Amino acid sequence: MSQHLAPTMTATQSPPVMEARRWLAAATLPEGLELLNVSQAAPVAPPPPPLRAAMIAAIEEDDGSHLYGPVLGLPELRETLANSMTGRYGGAVKDSQIAITSGCNQAFAAVMSTLAAPGDNVILPVPWYFNHQMWLQMTGVEPRALDTGPSLLPDPEAAAALIDARTRAIVLVSPNNPCGVEYPDALISAFRDLARARGLALIVDETYRDFDSRSGAPHSLLQDPDWDDTVISLYSFSKAYRLTGHRVGAIATSPARLAQVEKFLDTVQICAPQLGQRAALWGLKHLEDWLAGQRDEILARRTAMETAFQRLPGWELLGCGAYFGYARHRLGLPSDQLAERMVSEIGVLALPGTMFAPKGAPRGAEEMRFAFANIDETGIRELAERLGTYTPS
Known part of the structure; x- marks a missing residue:
């Protein structure tokens, strides 16, 4: 056969x-x-011993650790992450703008499924994170390469020259994978302005934001009261709390887009792992130091x-x-x-x-x-x- x-x-x-x-x-x-x-x-x-102890307790004492949960994530985790992002970035992030996913790769796939169809294209700075490119290619979406030159910093004007009628989004990763570069706030804001002017989404993958060398907010995007009309922020708890095997990521975007994300998540996995979500919540509450x-x-x-x-x-x-x-x-x-x-x-x-x-x-x-x-x-x-x-x- x-x-x-x-x-x-x-x-x-x-x-x-x-x-x-x-x-x-x-x-x-x-x-x-x-x-x-x-x-x-x-x-x-x-994970550190106190977090492992909390996970053991959740397994033994919290029946919800073993059951389906809300598709968009544990309500308390969504609220706590929204409050954490508000405190870190300024502006305002609401729990209705947060979804919890099975890792940040799934967050990217879910968002892209709401944005791009076969034949569309998405701008990726090169060097790119290979799983971003792979997802686009396997779904029939063109990864449109934006070379970053020796500085490793993408140029908004060069990106503008790549946009056509089938362009749906620009993706930035900061701190960057694979390059380690931290994008300046002014550069990220310039990409937001470009995306908004051209009717595109700006996706900012912030998987490594907990290890940014700068003090204070790494960008000012979320201080814009209308940030969620353009900006989509992705995050992973894996690196922060050593939860790689428990697969917990997050999306911050508009409630309207999350209504579409919910369809993807329900079809693929129904909900992110319950134990991992409880571990992420405990980490947010207790592991700041x-x-x-x-x-x-x-x-x-x-x-x-x-x-x-x-x-x-x-x-x-x-x-x-x-x-x-x-x-x-x-x-x-x-x-x-x-x-x-x-x-x-x-x-x-x-x-x-x-x-x-x-x-x-x-x-x-x-x-x-x-x-x-x-x-x-x-x-x-x-x-x-x-x-x-x-x-x-």
Whole structure:
């Protein structure tokens, strides 16, 4: 029997992190070297003990932890997150503007399902977050590449030149994945103004906002009383509270759009995991000081990364922040070949720039992402030492 596969699905790249794991499974590490895994931007430690205790209590004492819940999320979590965002950003966010999703990737998919149909296009700055590009491609929506050049900052005027009658949205990620760059408020506001003037949505993925190096609000978008006519903010609790396996994300947008999001969520999963939602709620209420300490640790690792890459032969650090360092190499091999060789030759697992750019884009072959959040400062120095003495065989 022949297989019938959707062309949009078969044309979509394989999941990059899974591809990197296949390299690891096929490789033999250099003798005497432990693997430095800087491929995936996810905490490897479990939630802190007080949060785990609260989750155990919820399993044992809260029957709702095991049942279906409201499609748009636990009401108390929606309200608490809205209040938290209001306090952080100024302006006003209401619980009716919040939906809870099964992770931030689902938040993106749900929002895009309300915005774009096959044949439409969405503007993505390059280097892009690969799962954004993958979702668009597999649903028949064109990911329209907006190159960010050496600054890694997207240009609103260049974006304006890409807009046509089928453009539905512009997507920004700040702090950026894969580049680590924090977009200035003025730049994000300029994109909001462009999107509003052209009748588009501006989607701002803020998965890493808890690790932004700036004090105060990272942008002023939500201070606009009409913010939800244009702006859609996405968030993940996974990085903040180490809840990756429990899949809890969020959308902030208009109640009218959430009425459409509800259709998507009900069809795909009905509701986000109940235990994860209760864990996120407990974290919002009780872990502010702990999270501040986690932020300090990530910022210290960022500084260590910047220091380690200074004058590193063959490498130039283009961007650094949140969980990521993004670098250009001059080692004479395309980055996808280089990344695979590095596993067996120096025991480093990182993702090549080809996974964050359109196929054949020159910059993809020259760049690489290092997710440094899961190695300490000693590990960062070891990474730099291995890279600095490395010549591909």
